[in-house]
Every structure is written in structure tokens, then in C-alpha cells.
Amino acid sequence: MNRFLAKLQTDGDLVSWGTSPVSVLGLLIYFKGYISNKSEFSSDIIRFEAGLDENVACLAIGYSKWGVALTKHIFGEFAIAIYDTNTETLLLAQDCLGIQSLYYRVEPSGVSFSSFIDDLTQELGQSDLNEHFIADYLCYGDHHGEHTPFKAISRLTPGISVQFYHGAIRKFHTWAFDQISPIHYTNLNDYKEELEHLLAEGVKAALPTKGVAMCEVSGGLDSSTVACIASRYIPIDRLHALSYVYSESIDADESFWSKIVVDAYGMTWHRLDVDSARPFTELPTKRCGQPYHTLSTVALNRAYGKILSENNISVVLSGAGGDGVLFGDAPEPFYLADMFQHGQLFKTWKGLYRWAKESPEPRPILYWWNRCVATASVRKSRNLLIQDQPPRISWFASDYLLAANRNGEKRKTWVPDGPGGVGVSWYLERVMRSARVTSLREYSHDMTAEFRHPLMYLPLVKFMCSIPWELKFSPSQDRLLHRQALTKLLPEQIVKRNTKGTPSQAVYTGFETGQWWKAIRSGSQMTKRGYLDSEQWVKAVDLARLGRCESIMHFKAAATMEVWLENLHHPSGKEKLTKSISHTGNDRNHYVH
Numbered sequence: 001m002n003r004f005l006a007k008l009q010t011d012g013d014l015v016s017w018g019t020s021p022v023s024v025l026g027l028l029i030y031f032k033g034y035i036s037n038k039s040e041f042s043s044d045i046i047r048f049e050a051g052l053d054e055n056v057a058c059l060a061i062g063y064s065k066w067g068v069a070l071t072k073h074i075f076g077e078f079a080i081a082i083y084d085t086n087t088e089t090l091l092l093a094q095d096c097l098g099i100q101s102l103y104y105r106v107e108p109s110g111v112s113f114s115s116f117i118d119d120l121t122q123e124l125g126q127s128d129l130n131e132h133f134i135a136d137y138l139c140y141g142d143h144h145g146e147h148t149p150f151k152a153i154s155r156l157t158p159g160i161s162v163q164f165y166h167g168a169i170r171k172f173h174t175w176a177f178d179q180i181s182p183i184h185y186t187n188l189n190d191y192k193e194e195l196e197h198l199l200a201e202g203v204k205a206a207l208p209t210k211g212v213a214m215c216e217v218s219g220g221l222d223s224s225t226v227a228c229i230a231s232r233y234i235p236i237d238r239l240h241a242l243s244y245v246y247s248e249s250i251d252a253d254e255s256f257w258s259k260i261v262v263d264a265y266g267m268t269w270h271r272l273d274v275d276s277a278r279p280f281t282e283l284p285t286k287r288c289g290q291p292y293h294t295l296s297t298v299a300l301n302r303a304y305g306k307i308l309s310e311n312n313i314s315v316v317l318s319g320a321g322g323d324g325v326l327f328g329d330a331p332e333p334f335y336l337a338d339m340f341q342h343g344q345l346f347k348t349w350k351g352l353y354r355w356a357k358e359s360p361e362p363r364p365i366l367y368w369w370n371r372c373v374a375t376a377s378v379r380k381s382r383n384l385l386i387q388d389q390p391p392r393i394s395w396f397a398s399d400y401l402l403a404a405n406r407n408g409e410k411r412k413t414w415v416p417d418g419p420g421g422v423g424v425s426w427y428l429e430r431v432m433r434s435a436r437v438t439s440l441r442e443y444s445h446d447m448t449a450e451f452r453h454p455l456m457y458l459p460l461v462k463f464m465c466s467i468p469w470e471l472k473f474s475p476s477q478d479r480l481l482h483r484q485a486l487t488k489l490l491p492e493q494i495v496k497r498n499t500k501g502t503p504s505q506a507v508y509t510g511f512e513t514g515q516w517w518k519a520i521r522s523g524s525q526m527t528k529r530g531y532l533d534s535e536q537w538v539k540a541v542d543l544a545r546l547g548r549c550e551s552i553m554h555f556k557a558a559a560t561m562e563v564w565l566e567n568l569h570h571p572s573g574k575e576k577l578t579k580s581i582s583h584t585g586n587d588r589n590h591y592v593h
Helices: 038-045 054-072 131-140 188-206 221-233 255-265 293-310 322-326 336-341 345-358 365-381 422-438 458-466 480-485 492-496 504-513 516-520 524-528 534-545 552-567
Strands: 005-009 014-017 022-024 027-035 076-084 089-094 103-107 110-114 153-155 160-165 168-173 212-216 239-245 268-273 313-317 450-452 579-583
Touching: 022 054, 027 054, 027 450, 038 054, 054 076, 054 089, 054 160, 089 110, 131 552, 188 221, 188 313, 188 458, 188 480, 212 221, 221 239, 221 255, 221 313, 221 322, 221 480, 221 492, 239 255, 255 268, 255 492, 268 293, 293 313, 293 552, 322 422, 322 458, 336 345, 336 365, 336 422, 345 365, 365 422, 422 458, 504 516, 504 534, 516 534, 516 552, 524 534, 524 552, 534 552
Parallel strands: 212 239, 212 313, 239 268, 313 450
Antiparallel strands: 005 014, 005 110, 014 579, 022 027, 027 076, 076 089, 089 160, 103 110, 103 153, 160 168
16 A cells, blocks of 8 residues: 545544555554564464455554554554544554654644645645744755644654544654663674674565565665665566666766676666756756755656656665664764763773774874764753754855754754663664655655665664674774675675765756756745845855855755745646545454454
């Protein structure tokens, strides 16, 4: 079951548009995504009628056992709505990390909910905008809380489920990381075997039972890991690969590495030339429910979608999130703050000394002390993000107060309260940042296929969070355990690779030659709303055309916000759903007694 939209009215009717719910055990269930631990429920699933979606069966079983706490026991990537006809309650929930988004809107006539924000925003306009979301988006590049671009619409946040009963709203804490116990094995091979096992579980669970799957392959460790494992569990004629290649932006091109992986596993290979559809070359002209950074890659998204449709791809497996989960992308030793706080002074000093001597860019001990122990401890005590230093941006209007309170300022953590120290908080912040980025993948590609992210498999995240820090990374090497565990599975060149391509050249060339700069240079929409200093914004746009930018992330945020505001006047580019039926508790039940 995919995109859903429904409304629980105050008179008790449950009205659907498009997809209808499945009725089972007195529950009306809407579901989008997939559940990755279905095998744990196999003995119970067989008691349901043949043909019932196994994901829905798992949810019915989980709800009957754990009620609102079911997402602590069922994991994967999903958004769900369950109406209990016996208690007349509606539960809205999602996977623990919030990879699949779920939105809701409370009105006097009832509560509407959808897995797709556009379906709730059709009649809303600029007068309905949520200024706090917009300020976060412009100052930080995104918003990690419950706000959306519209005041009337809320988004479920990770670790929170919402229940509605006759107009009353209750929120439940369903965070799966409340208890994190350290893992200590006596043998290094045990760690490697468990990691390999969990990686295989995550990828295998994400593969479709039928149809064609496609792996995104960059030649990096994450995408290569997914492709390698997928090739072991699905016939090769049902497994394709897609790589971004660059015919002109040489520094960005990773086709040499991608080819090593594709040749090793014999997958059908699709190459998408980014230089033929660069970012910022084409303006979107249709309204959408929220701004997002890949709004600037509309031409590339369309080319990607064409590959999906022409090859009947049902599921895309992505290595996204691997940097956060498996300790890539230059991790730093914030765990030393926990050692210090526990009185392990010698171990703290030893760790600081090692990082000062062995880091690729050697820095004095005092640098690491200030950054990873003193400052990190203060941030943890103040409930701030451990690793976060947004730059101050010059193009905001001086009287734009919401930006003045955010510009260059540290943010509150988005990790729910838990027992972890500085190191665990830092790790989960990285993972949740990745989850937020991945949650927009399907949205930007118009959902022509389902995107899945097996490296964000919850047991894998918990395992990597719990093992000793010395196995995770060192001053001179990231992904220590990851590289060791896959030495015999991946091509040797991939395991030893420590480089990454950068798409900056394609981005700036696209902006210089494309349609965007003329459309956004005046910043008319944002200037009218008091967000921009028009003179500073013109300078920023002109500098970007020369390949210079204060912060590419913040520039993309401002550029996409300008275009998004302009397009609010236009018709939606998404297919509207048609109203179906009002449901009661008398629908056909799929349970076999």
C-alpha cells in the first residue's frame, strides 16, 4: 500500500481518498513503506487469509500485542494510520527514525492525515505559511521538528506517535533508543560476523519479493555494500544499478569506481549523466507542498524517473545514511567527553594525545580538548546539538527577527531524551540528520518507485551505537569495523578507497548557464515577505554565478524557497486523489479464526 489520504470526521466516519484501508481484527489500517522484521511474526501471519499484505498483518499483530507502543517492536521504513473500531481511536505512527513521513491536520470537522503533504495543502496559500518553519529552512537548511510550511499542518517527529479520540489528542513517546546497553565480545571476529549478519538482514529485508530492484552505485563503501549483498539474494536479471556520471565535471565523476562494482556483480548498468541535466538548469513550474533542496534538480529528477519507468523498477536501494550509521565522513572523538565525565582522566588524555598526533591534519591537544570534551559537554548539558556551527549569512534583512534569532546560532538537539552520553547523542544526531534527508527522496522523484535505505536498518543502528568506540573509527581511518567486516566480500579497491567525488563544478556551471539565476536574482517573493536584504541577495546570486558562495547549502535553501513561494500561485504538479468511501467497522475482515 502506498500514498494514502483520509479524514476521521467528528461524526465518526472515516473518509478515504484514493487508497482505502484494510480491515483486519477490528482495525482499519493505512500503510506506506515496508516492515523489515516480518519474519518475527511468521507464525502469526499464517493465521490470516492468503493474499493479505504481510506488512498489514504485522501491524495488526503488533497493535494487538503492544498498542501504541508497536513501533518500539516493529521496524522498517513506514508511515501508518490505524483506526480501532472497538475503542474509536485513531493512531498515527511512523518508523523510529522518521524515514517515511506522516502529516496531519486538525480542524473542527475532524483530523485529516496523509503520507504525502501535497494532499493536505491544496487550498492553502501564502497567508497560511508557518514562519517558524521558513526561518529554520532559510537559516539551517531544514526543519527537524513538527512544523511544516503551513501552520495548519503538522509532521510526526521521530519517536512520537499521536492518538486521537473524539477530538482529544494524546502524544506518546515511542523512541526505540531509550535503553542502549554496551556490547562487549571477547573476539574481534564476533563483531565482524555480527555486522556482516546485520548488513545482510537489512538489505535482504529491503529487497522486493517480486519485480525489479535497482541499486544506486557510486563506487563508495555504502552503495557498494548494498549492491554486493543484494546480488546474493535476488536473481541478477531482477537487479539493476544506476550511477551518476559526469561527462564534463571531471572532479565529480566516480564512474571508474562504479564500474568496478557493477562488473564484479554483473548488474545491468544505467548511467545518468549529470552534466546533461545539471542542477539549476531548469525551473519547476508547478506547485508542491514543501520546499526541498533537490527542487533545483528538476531536470535530473525527470531523467531519473524516466529510467525507473522504462525499466519497471519497483524498488530503489540506496546507500544513503551509511556515513552516519557506519561512521564515515570524518567522524570526531566526542566520546572522550564521556570518559572525562566518568573520571577516566588518563584514558581521556591518552585519546586526546593520539588524535593530536595521528589525525590527517594534526592539531594541538588543546584543540581536541576544547572541541570534543569541554564544548561538547556544555552543549549536551544545554540540550544543544553536539556538532553544529551554522554560518552567519549576509543576505537576510536586518529587521527579519526570526532569522536574527537563528542566524549563526546553535540549535537544540533533535534527539529525544535518552540515557546516552555525549558520544551517543552525537551519533544519533548524525543518523537522524541522514534520516531527514532520505525522507524526501521519494517526494522529489514523484514516487515512481519506492526508495529504501537498508543501511538505516534499526538493529544495525543499535549495534553500531553499542560497540566499543575503538572499533568504530580512529584518527587516521573511518569505518574501521565496516572495512574489516567486508574485506572478503567487496572488491579490494573499494574497501581501501578513501576519496569522494564532489559535484560542485556541475552545480555552479548549471547555475551560471541555467534558468534559475534570472528567476531568483530579484528575490521578489522573499523580499516582499521581509526575508531578504535585496542588495546583499543580488550580490550573492552574482557571486554564485562565478562559482563562489558563503554556504552552498544556505544558498540552495534561499533559492528553492524563492521558487517554491512563486509556485504557490500555480496548480499542483501532483495527481489529485479521488474521494472513495466512508468506512465503518463492518468492512470485510481478513482474519481466519
